[in-house]
Amino acid sequence: MKLVREINFFDDKEVQVKLTWMSLAIILCFLILLPVFLFIIYQFSLSHNFNFKVDFPTFIRPFIILIIAVPLHEIIHGVFFKIFKPEAKIKLGFEAGMFYASAEGVTLSKRQFMIVVLAPLVLITLAIAIYAFILCHFTSAYLAIALHTMGCAGDLYYVQQLLRHSETTHIKDTSVGAEFYQELH
């Protein structure tokens, strides 16, 4: 197999700068769309007869949600690694300001890797959306989804890099990131 790309989140300054910009771009998109979202929720509250208000707890709840979502995010990565590679040893940790789940040395197909990478974003967004509808905490949920998605910059960077290096067929997890490989026939 031919090495296509090596990603190092811890030592590669260029990657770190790109992640910072991606996080800022994500949160900016959510903030720009916030008035639209508030308008929709306000209309929805009128037609569905619930009390729409933005108060202090509205801004506290997202952080409480994040305290649960962040470790859960890494556990979901780990669970999906295990589903595809039951023998994989999963390491959960925190380094250089980032939480991570790694399965060092484990190689997955591109499809499997995409699922491992995107599962937390999809499942946690879904869970927060369900919470929003159950408790009518739509604004808190929106902010929580915004902050969580911002924290997914590393995951989204993988997706962006895989789209850029579309010849990649396999991905090996390393202690610092991942290596993309192309299977040669």
Ligand SMILES: [Zn+2]
């Ligand atoms: Zn992640």
